[in-house]
Amino acid sequence: MRKVITYGTYDLLHYGHIRLLERAKALGDYLIVGVTADDFDKTRGKINVRQSLEERIFAVMETGLADKIIIEEYEGQKIDDIKRYNIDIFTVGSDWEGVFDYLEEYCKVVYLPRTQGISSTKIRSAESTLRMGLVGYSAFLNKFYRESKYVNSVDVVGLCSTDLQKMEYLKDNLEFATDDYDELLEQVDSVYLHSHPAKHFDECRRALLRGKHVLCESPVAMSKEACDNLLNLAKANGCILMEAIRTAYITAYSRMLLLLKSGRIGNIVSVDATCTSLSNFNSIDYRKRWGSLESWGPTALLPVFQVLGMEYVSKHIFTVRDEFIPEYDLFTKIDFTYPQASASIKVGTGVKSEGELVISGTQGYVYVPAPWWKTDYFELRYENPANNKRYFYQVDGEGIRYELVALANAVRNGKSDYYISSEITREIANIMHDFSEERDQNR
Ligand code: C2G
Numbered sequence: 433m434r435k436v437i438t439y440g441t442y443d444l445l446h447y448g449h450i451r452l453l454e455r456a457k458a459l460g461d462y463l464i465v466g467v468t469a470d471d472f473d474k475t476r477g478k479i480n481v482r483q484s485l486e487e488r489i490f491a492v493m494e495t496g497l498a499d500k501i502i503i504e505e506y507e508g509q510k511i512d513d514i515k516r517y518n519i520d521i522f523t524v525g526s527d528w529e530g531v532f533d534y535l536e537e538y539c540k541v542v543y544l545p546r547t548q549g550i551s552s553t554k555i556r557s558a559e560s561t562l563r564m565g566l567v568g569y570s571a572f573l574n575k576f577y578r579e580s581k582y583v584n585s586v587d588v589v590g591l592c593s594t595d596l597q598k599m600e601y602l603k604d605n606l607e608f609a610t611d612d613y614d615e616l617l618e619q620v621d622s623v624y625l626h627s628h629p630a631k632h633f634d635e636c637r638r639a640l641l642r643g644k645h646v647l648c649e650s651p652v653a654m655s656k657e658a659c660d661n662l663l664n665l666a667k668a669n670g671c672i673l674m675e676a677i678r679t680a681y682i683t684a685y686s687r688m689l690l691l692l693k694s695g696r697i698g699n700i701v702s703v704d705a706t707c708t709s710l711s712n713f714n715s716i717d718y719r720k721r722w723g724s725l726e727s728w729g730p731t732a733l734l735p736v737f738q739v740l741g742m743e744y745v746s747k748h749i750f751t752v753r754d755e756f757i758p759e760y761d762l763f764t765k766i767d768f769t770y771p772q773a774s775a776s777i778k779v780g781t782g783v784k785s786e787g788e789l790v791i792s793g794t795q796g797y798v799y800v801p802a803p804w805w806k807t808d809y810f811e812l813r814y815e816n817p818a819n820n821k822r823y824f825y826q827v828d829g830e831g832i833r834y835e836l837v838a839l840a841n842a843v844r845n846g847k848s849d850y851y852i853s854s855e856i857t858r859e860i861a862n863i864m865h866d867f868s869e870e871r872d873q874n875r
Contacts, residue, residue: 697793
């Protein structure tokens, strides 16, 4: 029996894929098809895959051409599979000509002519892309725009900024730029808000009222009531309101959460998150400054709320303010007490510390080194170091492109809180409210 193997993503299965499978089958008597796992596709840069692994496997199975279907999960797996299944022929489309010549050492390699005129990318792009407008004044928007080029279902077309003269790069690359938010809203389907937190609520509200989808830097609002107002507006208008905490969309972080939920370190007793980045505080126009809790609070709070929930018994806020402009906290520490656990966040744009995340459990702990919020790596550590485990998941672009893919999927599916629940969004807004109350009382 001559055994053939081939691999692919097989997203949105089309006749190009089917013709490949038919010709692969005809090369021998038994065909194994390796369908790539989501993580593996992500690490090799395929972030726009629309269907789940299960959907893609089912579609290949439905063709009736595969005698066996396996999942391709890691670099180098092809060699393992060729040995394990005694493969005679490896085949793949001619777009991979030469890439797999190294497999000649293990079996015959055949490149089959690729079917012209059809691809999953073409099918995806045929679907409506989201026209997006950027709002803000930070150079971060340049990075965001560059990252958006990797996402084929989002098209960043416009900019609204109070600092247009500083945004030369974006003005050169976008369809239009304006300082008038309403003008921007008329020309887009969605906005990414990176303006000052004090403006988020109003800008979210105006966009949602006009039926525009919103990706907004956290905090989206400065109180639970205001947050509820936005969430209800989004629901009433059939729009997506998504919080842009990039960490939530990074594979390593989300895989870590899954390991915690599976009990790998026992019962979680403590979550300690630190995020600092010394900003040139004094050189920034005070009206544009983000305080420490505004800048880093949502990110640091994310693992606390996602791991321990929001039913804390009490919290204590400690903050160090800028001596000249007391509205701005140089450093804030919040300690949470839960019935059977504790949590602490330390955030600072005027203080430097070790930006690590440590999650402590009754059988071990998770250690995520700085900068944990955009990590590609974490460790599970135990009493016996021989049992320690290290995990690596490639991250490209600090998570921005994954965040945009999540937004496009949320708009398509009409559901946004798969990564960050609306309860967490509300509680972050609540913390902001309590913080500003405390600040005003202690002024
Ligand atoms: N294909 C084709 N004609 C097309 C599109 C795809 O012959 N118009 C072939 C590809 O060459 C590949 C298979 O169909 O052999 C699956 O294509 P994809 O799902 O795009 O996956 P790809 O990443 O190209 O698969 O490690 C090997 C890769 O996984 C190959």
